[in-house]
Amino acid sequence: MTAVFDGHNDALLRLHRAGVGVESFVEGGDDEGHVDLPRARRGGLAGGLFAVFVPGEDSSELPEDATSYAIPLSPRVDPAIARDAADAIAAGLFGLEAAGALRVVRSGAELAACIEAGTIGAVLHFEGAEAIPGVAELERRYEQGLRSLGLVWSRMNAYGEGVPFRFPGSPDTGPGLTTLGSELVRACNRLGVLVDLSHLNLRGFFDVAAISEAPLVASHSNAHALCASSRNLTDEQLDAVGDTGGIVGINFAVGFLRDDGRFDSSTSIAVVVDHIDYITDRIGIDHVGFGSDFDGAKIPEAIGDAAGLPRLLDALGERGYGDEAVLKLAHGNWLRVLRQTWRS
Numbered sequence: 001m002t003a004v005f006d007g008h009n010d011a012l013l014r015l016h017r018a019g020v021g022v023e024s025f026v027e028g029g030d031d032e033g034h035v036d037l038p039r040a041r042r043g044g045l046a047g048g049l050f051a052v053f054v055p056g057e058d059s060s061e062l063p064e065d066a067t068s069y070a071i072p073l074s075p076r077v078d079p080a081i082a083r084d085a086a087d088a089i090a091a092g093l094f095g096l097e098a099a100g101a102l103r104v105v106r107s108g109a110e111l112a113a114c115i116e117a118g119t120i121g122a123v124l125h126f127e128g129a130e131a132i133p134g135v136a137e138l139e140r141r142y143e144q145g146l147r148s149l150g151l152v153w154s155r156m157n158a159y160g161e162g163v164p165f166r167f168p169g170s171p172d173t174g175p176g177l178t179t180l181g182s183e184l185v186r187a188c189n190r191l192g193v194l195v196d197l198s199h200l201n202l203r204g205f206f207d208v209a210a211i212s213e214a215p216l217v218a219s220h221s222n223a224h225a226l227c228a229s230s231r232n233l234t235d236e237q238l239d240a241v242g243d244t245g246g247i248v249g250i251n252f253a254v255g256f257l258r259d260d261g262r263f264d265s266s267t268s269i270a271v272v273v274d275h276i277d278y279i280t281d282r283i284g285i286d287h288v289g290f291g292s293d294f295d296g297a298k299i300p301e302a303i304g305d306a307a308g309l310p311r312l313l314d315a316l317g318e319r320g321y322g323d324e325a326v327l328k329l330a331h332g333n334w335l336r337v338l339r340q341t342w343r344s
């Protein structure tokens with residue numbers, strides 16, 4: 001089975017919200033959400049960025065069936081509340097590790113060993129830096145295992161502005177990074193923490209591009225040329241990712257895939273492959289991977305959940321991707337970029 005590394009899942013938030021113990025993840029069987037250990041094994045899921053995301057007070061839902069929408073930026077989250085919530089959600093990851101469901105990886109060598117062994121190599125990732133009030137806290141979280149950080153989710157914080165969800169819409173929605181944001185990017189570079197650009201607005205994206213010495217990474221975003229969601233990447237953003245040797249993780253969320261922006265789960269796997277075609281044609285086969293948004297979004301029924309990953313790999317083969325290309329997309333590119341970023 002082909003091992004898959006996935007650039008984004010919200011399994012920790014699902015487990016936290018459901019208030020269930022690690023056994024539901026280890027044993028599976030409830031078929032809730034998209035990721036648990038049995039389905040990961042069936043699908044070849046051998047690792048990923050496990051997001052610690054702190055929800056806000058209002059959980060504005062994305063529209064089910066709209067062909068156009070404009071959801072404003074979510075309100076700021078209080079840093080003290082974010083810190084407590086992040087601790088509780090991250091504890092879920094270490095609970096899964098203690099139960100033997102996965103290993104929290106801190107280096108490329110550890111991740112490569114997991115992919116080799118078929119163990120899930122989980123990267124502790126924060127989606128939004130509200131719980132990290134400064135560089136000292138970043139260093140503390142690094143010691144805890146943090147290796148990937150999105151400065152913002154789709155809201156404003158001390159570091160920058162995320163994109164509000166809009167369709168059709170542009171990611172160019174507001175100002176770029178704050179001074180603190182620039183400082184945090186430099187600190188991430190120094191420690192070897194990945195700076196994730198998904199959810200960041202266009203000016204923030206290019207501010208990071210101007211500062212960062214690491215490959216540019218958008219862990220779960222698609223091509224704006226094919227789906228004009230504000231969450232997707234313009235051609236110039238894609239080019240910047242390619243120029244730095246970075247990676248775009250293809251998001252399976254149907255609203256970020258379809259040209260009509262609808263949240264329609266009957267969307268075919270071919271549409272996922274269309275985005276992969278577009279981005280590989282533009283910036284090369286070395287700069288695309290997966291960023292499913294499992295447990296955080298409505299995805300094509302044809303993939304269904306983590307167990308459906310082999311159907312996507314089959315579709316790539318049918319589209320003409322050879323074995324070497326499929327391996328790059330499945331995990332090779334992610335492993336290369338993470339090793340380069342982490343310098344380990």
Ligand SMILES: [Zn+2]
Pocket residue numbers: 127198199220
């Ligand atoms: Zn996200």
